[in-house]
Amino acid sequence: MDVRxxxxxxxxxxxxxxxxxxxxxxxxxxxxxxxxxxxxxxxxAERVDREKAEALAHQETPVxxxxxxxxxxxxxxxxxxxxxxFEVLLQGAALKPVLLPVAGFPEKVEIRDExxxxxxxxxxxxxxxxxxxxxxxxxxxxxxxxIHVTGRAELGTGGGTGRVSLxxxxxxxxxxxxxxxxxLAWNSPGAVVVEEGVLNGRRRVRLATTRGVATVLDVxxxxxxxxxxxxxxxxxxxxxxxxxxxxxxxxxIVLYEVKRGGLGRFTxxxxxxxxxxxxxxxxxxxxxxxxNGRLTVHxxxxxxxxxxxxxSSTPAGEISLEALKPExxxxxxxxxxxxxxxxxxxxxxxxxxxxxxxxxxxxMLSDALTALDLAAAWRxxxxxxxxxxxxxxxxxxxxxxxxxxxxxxxxxxxxxxxxDGTLLFRDSFLVDAHSRAGAALDVTLPAGGKLWSVKVDxxxxxxxxxxxxxxxxxxxxxxxxxxxEVISVQERALPPGRSQLAFDLPQVTAPxxxxxxxxxxxxxxxxxxxxxxxxxxxxxxxxxxxxxFGESNVGGNETGKPAPAKPAPAPAADGWQVDGVVITDxxxxxxxTDRFKKEITGLQQGLVGGVKPLPITIxxxxxxxxxxxxxxxxxxxxxxxVKGKAKS
Numbered sequence: 001m002d003v004r005x006x007x008x009x010x011x012x013x014x015x016x017x018x019x020x021x022x023x024x025x026x027x028x029x030x031x032x033x034x035x036x037x038x039x040x041x042x043x044x045a046e047r048v049d050r051e052k053a054e055a056l057a058h059q060e061t062p063v064x065x066x067x068x069x070x071x072x073x074x075x076x077x078x079x080x081x082x083x084x085x086f087e088v089l090l091q092g093a094a095l096k097p098v099l100l101p102v103a104g105f106p107e108k109v110e111i112r113d114e115x116x117x118x119x120x121x122x123x124x125x126x127x128x129x130x131x132x133x134x135x136x137x138x139x140x141x142x143x144x145x146x147i148h149v150t151g152r153a154e155l156g157t158g159g160g161t162g163r164v165s166l167x168x169x170x171x172x173x174x175x176x177x178x179x180x181x182x183x184l185a186w187n188s189p190g191a192v193v194v195e196e197g198v199l200n201g202r203r204r205v206r207l208a209t210t211r212g213v214a215t216v217l218d219v220x221x222x223x224x225x226x227x228x229x230x231x232x233x234x235x236x237x238x239x240x241x242x243x244x245x246x247x248x249x250x251x252x253i254v255l256y257e258v259k260r261g262g263l264g265r266f267t268x269x270x271x272x273x274x275x276x277x278x279x280x281x282x283x284x285x286x287x288x289x290x291x292n293g294r295l296t297v298h299x300x301x302x303x304x305x306x307x308x309x310x311x312s313s314t315p316a317g318e319i320s321l322e323a324l325k326p327e328x329x330x331x332x333x334x335x336x337x338x339x340x341x342x343x344x345x346x347x348x349x350x351x352x353x354x355x356x357x358x359x360x361x362x363x364m365l366s367d368a369l370t371a372l373d374l375a376a377a378w379r380x381x382x383x384x385x386x387x388x389x390x391x392x393x394x395x396x397x398x399x400x401x402x403x404x405x406x407x408x409x410x411x412x413x414x415x416x417x418x419x420d421g422t423l424l425f426r427d428s429f430l431v432d433a434h435s436r437a438g439a440a441l442d443v444t445l446p447a448g449g450k451l452w453s454v455k456v457d458x459x460x461x462x463x464x465x466x467x468x469x470x471x472x473x474x475x476x477x478x479x480x481x482x483x484x485e486v487i488s489v490q491e492r493a494l495p496p497g498r499s500q501l502a503f504d505l506p507q508v509t510a511p512x513x514x515x516x517x518x519x520x521x522x523x524x525x526x527x528x529x530x531x532x533x534x535x536x537x538x539x540x541x542x543x544x545x546x547x548x549f550g551e552s553n554v555g556g557n558e559t560g561k562p563a564p565a566k567p568a569p570a571p572a573a574d575g576w577q578v579d580g581v582v583i584t585d586x587x588x589x590x591x592x593t594d595r596f597k598k599e600i601t602g603l604q605q606g607l608v609g610g611v612k613p614l615p616i617t618i619x620x621x622x623x624x625x626x627x628x629x630x631x632x633x634x635x636x637x638x639x640x641x642v643k644g645k646a647k648s
Contacts, residue, residue: 062092101167104153262302421494
């Protein structure tokens, strides 16, 4: 303890006896401790700070890296056997997964730790990456791990020649050993040859690779000095036409594949009328130079392998599909279109083109083509010797889609059949409009129908009659949503005995997303559902009453919960049932309950807009059938078989 602390404690001891000790004047936040306890707390705090500082000083720096990498390739007739060995160091508190580059498909993976443990006792595992590219090592304990991977990779072209991608080198110390037939030549750009020799007809090469560099192995057949200077190359021509609101855009892509020799420049013959605006190669953008209808681009390095040339232009007038003609042989020619506006597009003559999937286009341009969002692609099926005037693209813009002023998001309809046969309809529409100002909902009543009342957001309105079509104005309130209620009646006669009841619902011109229909039927008759554009929905529940219309009876349950379901009775002899449920027993509503009255409360309207309601008697009890539909047609009908009591 230092001198300052001793002096402070001594002063504190002298002052404390002089201070008055009153319980009512004590401050709750003050704590009085004996000197021994106070000194113990100070010592404990200092010890905890020292322990934290020591733990921080001895904490390991997080490390997750590949220390060494060794790859052995054995070239066969059609594929390459790949053996990869990695040494991975993991340390620190947070252990991160490590990506191990593996060529081809890994068939078997073995992991060992520093103690030589493997299998279930090891606290590490590997998983293959989706789409290839390597495996991922994850461990729960720090340490040094050894991973041995065996697999195979395809050469690509077959016949013992082609290219194998080995991925990006992950270790600072990495080597690649190649075992291939002595008669084949090889090349690995960026790698340094450490050792090379021939034994028993096999060539063995050991290479040193650089960390962070993508490594490839090209295997090809040897040629003599006379043929070494001859160029062997092919090309693929892809024409992309973009149809945009501001106009057309054309991109001609020439893919080059050099199998022997080198290509120091790209020379293509341009079709008549094509004005080059931009040009680029796999080495970057270039300044196009056109002389006598030929575009020549000089490369900075000779092309040995795969490269490309892109020429962009803006077509004027008729869209000619006459393609660029490169110097190497054209192996295939494709056409693709990208549409930003609605149009019907197809190449002419139709017999010369074969429709292909966009995934069949050259894989080298997959990323660029995905960004363009291609709509369709074709391949030239003939030898391409048609007249240039006949090879063109036909474009027919499609008419714009009709813009709806209003959409009915939900329609709830109650159709009530009275004892005397009168039909009463109550329609509730939840309408969405772009702007309620000037928008209207057009309703057409069925033949013989009469309007009772119309409301918009609980406000009575008078609709406009336009030749039998009632136009309900949605008003000028702010917002785009409105609730519209339309009540109408239709006088009918329901004969006794067996008969059929068929009626139409009021029609609306606006599209309806969801429609629910509740058909309330009087007691004293049996009913069988025949058909409708809407589907029978036995499980639909009425939100206003809490009642369930379906296979269960609805009684006077005062709790507001649906009555428990009871088994349906046996089918009647005359087969009056739907999906095994007898209609006569469906949703029977007791005569003395308040639930049926709540359903018909909104139907008992008074005088609205000068329209006098018909003198009809609304029943207090009955049966119910629930129908529903998604995106129903404008014309909705309902047909029922009715078996009423015969007159005595």
